[in-house]
Amino acid sequence: MSRSLGRYAYDVVVIGAGGAGLRAAVEAREAGLSVAIICKSLFGKAHTVMAEGGVSASMGNVNSDDNWMVHFRDTMRGGKFLNHYRMAELHAKEAPDRVWELEMWGALFDRTKEGKISQRNFGGHEYPRLAHVGDRTGLELIRTMQQRIVALQQNDEKETGDPEKFIKVFAELTITEILKDNGKVSGVYGYWRESGDEVFFDSPAVILATGGIGKTFKITSNSWEGTGDGHALALKAGGRLKDMEFIQFHPTGMVWPPSVRGLLVTESVRGDGGVLTNSNGERFMFNYIPDVFKDKYADNEAEADRWYTDQTNNRRPPELLPRDEVARAINTEVKAGRGSEHGGVYLDVSKRLPAEVIKKKLPSMWHQFYELAGVDITKEAMEVGPTCHYVMGGVDVDPDSTAAVGVPGLFAAGEVAGGMHGSNRLGGNSLSDLLVFGRRAGIGAANYVKSAGANPVSDTSLKAAQEKIEKPFTQTGGENPYALHHELQELTQSLVGIIRTKKELEEALIKIAELRVRIGKVSVSGGREFNPGFHLSFDLDNMLLVAESTALAGLTREESRGGHTRDDFPVMSSQWRQVNLICTFDGKKVSVEKTPLPSMPKELFELFDPHELEKYMTAAEMSKGGSN
Amino acid sequence: MARKINLRIWRGNSTDGALQDVTVDAMEGEVILDVIHRVQAEQMNDLAVRWNCKAGKCGSCSMEINGKPRLACMTRVSTFEDGETVTITPLRAFPVIKDLVTDVSFNYKKAMQIPAFQPPADLKPGQARMQQIDVERSQEFRKCIECFLCQDACHVIRDHEENKKSFAGPRFFIRIAELDMHPLDVIRNRKQTAQEEHGLGMCNITKCCTEVCPEHIKITDNAIIPMKERVVDVKYDPLRWLGSVIRKRDGIL
Numbered sequence: 001m002s003r004s005l006g007r008y009a010y011d012v013v014v015i016g017a018g019g020a021g022l023r024a025a026v027e028a029r030e031a032g033l034s035v036a037i038i039c040k041s042l043f044g045k046a047h048t049v050m051a052e053g054g055v056s057a058s059m060g061n062v063n064s065d066d067n068w069m070v071h072f073r074d075t076m077r078g079g080k081f082l083n084h085y086r087m088a089e090l091h092a093k094e095a096p097d098r099v100w101e102l103e104m105w106g107a108l109f110d111r112t113k114e115g116k117i118s119q120r121n122f123g124g125h126e127y128p129r130l131a132h133v134g135d136r137t138g139l140e141l142i143r144t145m146q147q148r149i150v151a152l153q154q155n156d157e158k159e160t161g162d163p164e165k166f167i168k169v170f171a172e173l174t175i176t177e178i179l180k181d182n183g184k185v186s187g188v189y190g191y192w193r194e195s196g197d198e199v200f201f202d203s204p205a206v207i208l209a210t211g212g213i214g215k216t217f218k219i220t221s222n223s224w225e226g227t228g229d230g231h232a233l234a235l236k237a238g239g240r241l242k243d244m245e246f247i248q249f250h251p252t253g254m255v256w257p258p259s260v261r262g263l264l265v266t267e268s269v270r271g272d273g274g275v276l277t278n279s280n281g282e283r284f285m286f287n288y289i290p291d292v293f294k295d296k297y298a299d300n301e302a303e304a305d306r307w308y309t310d311q312t313n314n315r316r317p318p319e320l321l322p323r324d325e326v327a328r329a330i331n332t333e334v335k336a337g338r339g340s341e342h343g344g345v346y347l348d349v350s351k352r353l354p355a356e357v358i359k360k361k362l363p364s365m366w367h368q369f370y371e372l373a374g375v376d377i378t379k380e381a382m383e384v385g386p387t388c389h390y391v392m393g394g395v396d397v398d399p400d401s402t403a404a405v406g407v408p409g410l411f412a413a414g415e416v417a418g419g420m421h422g423s424n425r426l427g428g429n430s431l432s433d434l435l436v437f438g439r440r441a442g443i444g445a446a447n448y449v450k451s452a453g454a455n456p457v458s459d460t461s462l463k464a465a466q467e468k469i470e471k472p473f474t475q476t477g478g479e480n481p482y483a484l485h486h487e488l489q490e491l492t493q494s495l496v497g498i499i500r501t502k503k504e505l506e507e508a509l510i511k512i513a514e515l516r517v518r519i520g521k522v523s524v525s526g527g528r529e530f531n532p533g534f535h536l537s538f539d540l541d542n543m544l545l546v547a548e549s550t551a552l553a554g555l556t557r558e559e560s561r562g563g564h565t566r567d568d569f570p571v572m573s574s575q576w577r578q579v580n581l582i583c584t585f586d587g588k589k590v591s592v593e594k595t596p597l598p599s600m601p602k603e604l605f606e607l608f609d610p611h612e613l614e615k616y617m618t619a620a621e622m623s624k625g626g627s628n
Numbered sequence: 629m630a631r632k633i634n635l636r637i638w639r640g641n642s643t644d645g646a647l648q649d650v651t652v653d654a655m656e657g658e659v660i661l662d663v664i665h666r667v668q669a670e671q672m673n674d675l676a677v678r679w680n681c682k683a684g685k686c687g688s689c690s691m692e693i694n695g696k697p698r699l700a701c702m703t704r705v706s707t708f709e710d711g712e713t714v715t716i717t718p719l720r721a722f723p724v725i726k727d728l729v730t731d732v733s734f735n736y737k738k739a740m741q742i743p744a745f746q747p748p749a750d751l752k753p754g755q756a757r758m759q760q761i762d763v764e765r766s767q768e769f770r771k772c773i774e775c776f777l778c779q780d781a782c783h784v785i786r787d788h789e790e791n792k793k794s795f796a797g798p799r800f801f802i803r804i805a806e807l808d809m810h811p812l813d814v815i816r817n818r819k820q821t822a823q824e825e826h827g828l829g830m831c832n833i834t835k836c837c838t839e840v841c842p843e844h845i846k847i848t849d850n851a852i853i854p855m856k857e858r859v860v861d862v863k864y865d866p867l868r869w870l871g872s873v874i875r876k877r878d879g880i881l
């Protein structure tokens with residue numbers, strides 16, 4: 001079958017039009033490069049649009065005691081000190097500038113009385129730190145950057161007569177392969193979702209900004225796009241994935257009705273005063289404050305309640321513990337038979353805030369429950385339970401340039417990159433991560449392109465990519481991609497979920513291997529034009545690689561930390577804290593190896609109270625007191 | 629708990645197509661997008677439909693349900709009678725690509741024609757001070773999820789391909805209004821260009837756009853009318869406008 005094959009050439013290709021991709025594209029264009037932005041959905045629909053609560057940055061507008069050092073400490077604590085310290089440092093230092101910059105591009109955040117950008121409380125953040133627009137912050141972020149790109153295009157039009165001369169959006173195009181020649185990135189290969197026609201790009205630098213992996217799980221807050229494409233593309237191109245065992249289950253997803261199961265209930269509900277109760281009406285979170293957090297969280301209702309009005313003299317309510325803690329607590333309550341009618345727990349803000357305030361502060365939550373569940377959150381409690389939300393693991397990158405380790409020309413930023421959040425991400429730290437490292441990816445790619453020069457795609461690499469795309473149409477065997485996806489989701493949900501054991505993880509790996517064989521027999525019906533069955537057949541392959549990495553890394557890590565809980569190894573180990581697990585792929589199966597986690601230099605080490613660090617680090621690390 | 633629902637779904641491409649009847653299970657609490665997905669998984673594997681968030685936040689799943697522009701993810705199956713046949717068709721104002729997927733590039737082209745936000749030249753990042761009350765007017769318009777349902781509903785372009793060239797549509801009238809009311813934007817003639825270049829004058833305030841907006845943005849009352857008022861420098865008279873809803877207008881006020 002001969003079909004038209006499109007060919008384009010750019011200095012840099014950005015895969016992904018969420019916050020990270022768009023920020024990277026802006027930066028690369030401003031550095032003088034020509035940029036292609038590629039995305040699976042329409043422009044402006046990426047996952048980032050769904051982010052609700054806010055973007056964290058220590059601007060100190062609400063509490064002037066806030067600064068980058070406090071933000072850095074919170075981030076490391078939230079990640080249980082498995083974060084790459086350098087990423088957490090850059091993130092905390094640069095986030096305020098990235099938020100202010102959005103304002104210069106037209107963003108309109110909610111304001112404080114003095115007219116500054118308002119900031120709200122969120123789990124794990126010591127001070128009110130999240131800049132926000134009601135509960136639609138992601139929309140503001142993505143639209144602002146989308147409009148910034150249009151502004152750049154308008155400028156190019158003025159100067160050259162062609163708005164798309166230096167920056168062009170290729171929407172509804174799926175990339176299936178990163179092409180390499182001479183050991184370096186040479187371009188990307190993919191297909192238009194609309195026509196099914198294939199296309200490739202010559203490009204010496206590629207920035208992965210493909211977001212998350214939620215669709216590998218059954219209950220998730222992620223959209224169909226979250227199929228881990230970037231994770232898989234990097235693995236297949238010879239890159240390394242790190243920390244893939246750490247998956248964030250957001251404690252509060254909707255549980256009822258079934259069609260909305262998993263849909264996110266923003267953490268702002270708790271930040272704004274929502275409390276969690278079980279079927280006995282108990283505010284159970286008081287029973288789940290881990291030792292390491294005892295001095296920061298209130299152990300009684302009176303103090304927790306006072307905190308909302310006086311944060312200086314009271315400890316915070318335990319509802320605002322980091323997400324992994326809250327998710328596990330809910331899981332335990334439900335398992336112990338104290339769950340709500342539909343297998344969750346209750347989250348109630350109606351007794352805390354007047355109806356008008358709820359509708360104003362949480363408009364889309366009100367709307368979502370009213371329209372989809374028939375629940376009026378200004379009058380009654382919501383039913384909530386954990387939902388797969390975010391992957392901490394991702395492409396192993398150099399913190400400063402975001403260059404992917406082991407693949408010259410490849411960069412990664414945003415959710416697809418690993419290291420920044422350690423074993424657990426704090427709310428609001430993703431949107432800021434997108435901005436900080438999106439920008440850095442743009443700079444990193446620009447510097448690389450200027451020194452590395454062109455590296456055109458060879459016919460051999462093209463041919464290999466082409467053959468793969470044809471497969472689902474030529475294969476026989478009759479496997480239905482939808483059914484396989486369903487099986488994979490059931491498997492990950494039950495065997496690689498919130499609580500894991502050796503036996504279950506081993507079983508998961510066997511089943512994943514079986515699925516891999518069956519994926520080779522997927523055949524799709526219909527033609528090439530906008531055919532979701534065909535599209536899914538590619539996504540499936542990616543999801544399987546992600547699931548395999550998570551199961552394998554999860555089996556290897558014999559401790560519990562953040563987004564990885566082993567029933568058979570329930571405690572956190574300071575030995576394991578010194579280890580990152582790295583997954584690689586040889587074309588047939590994923591392997592895992594241990595590498596040392598880079599340790600903090602003195603100046604960062606000394607930002608912490610040694611008594612706190614002792615809870616995480618070995619005696620040897622403590623006596624050394626920093627890597628320099 | 630499951631009940632059966634009859635759907636009549638438009639299937640085809642840019643050249644040819646027809647309505648096809650299917651019957652499918654609908655579970656408690658489901659929305660139209662859920663049952664479309666069930667049809668896709670079980671009966672028509674290659675049925676094309678756009679969606680992302682399934683929560684009314686991204687504006688991808690726009691289509692016409694019983695002839696009305698709506699988000700499929702926010703339309704509950706329980707709002708239809710038992711035994712009723714629900715007709716599902718692609719947006720009528722835009723060319724069909726396949727099945728329920730249309731070519732909405734018109735909107736991205738219009739977005740490109742509106743001059744970007746421009747802050748004061750001497751404003752430094754972090755220095756802006758604005759009161760909540762002053763940002764709220766523009767924030768209302770920035771709630772827009774670009775579902776383009778308002779564009780689809782607007783009769784100026786719905787059945788009048790020829791008007792598309794000179795008419796930006798309600799989505800972009802609120803974009804202009806948003807910038808016009810933005811406390812930091814320094815471009816002063818936005819209303820005039822709305823009138824002269826983007827076809828504001830062709831709007832005759834039928835409010836169909838406001839009615840279909842899933843974000844409940846008061847497109848007509850809060851954006852179009854205030855701009856029109858000030859553009860013509862004459863006090864707006866609602867009665868005069870109501871009287872002219874059905875009369876065909878030829879451009880300028």
Ligand SMILES: Cc1cc2nc3c(=O)[nH]c(=O)nc-3n(C[C@H](O)[C@H](O)[C@H](O)COP(=O)(O)OP(=O)(O)OC[C@H]3O[C@@H](n4cnc5c(N)ncnc54)[C@H](O)[C@@H]3O)c2cc1C
Binds near residue numbers: 175430
């Ligand atoms: C409901 C919800 C609420 C959230 N709320 C918050 C919050 O309040 N604060 C916060 O900090 N974080 C929040 N998060 C997390 C945060 O939104 C995400 O982590 C973040 O938006 C990811 O951004 P990204 O730029 O990395 O990727 P995304 O926004 O996910 O974008 C990925 C892009 O890559 C493209 N892509 C993927 N694969 C391919 C391929 N093969 N070919 C071409 N293109 C491809 C997609 O089309 C898309 O454009 C929330 C997440 C969810 C789901």
Ligand code: SF4
Binds near residue numbers: 783831833852
């Ligand atoms: S009010 Fe104006 S813009 Fe809105 S639908 Fe009617 S004519 Fe179109």
Ligand code: SF4
Binds near residue numbers: 771777798845
């Ligand atoms: S104004 Fe409303 S209807 Fe129009 S595109 Fe925006 S959200 Fe959709």
Ligand code: FES
Binds near residue numbers: 685689700
């Ligand atoms: S799927 Fe996002 S609005 Fe319907």
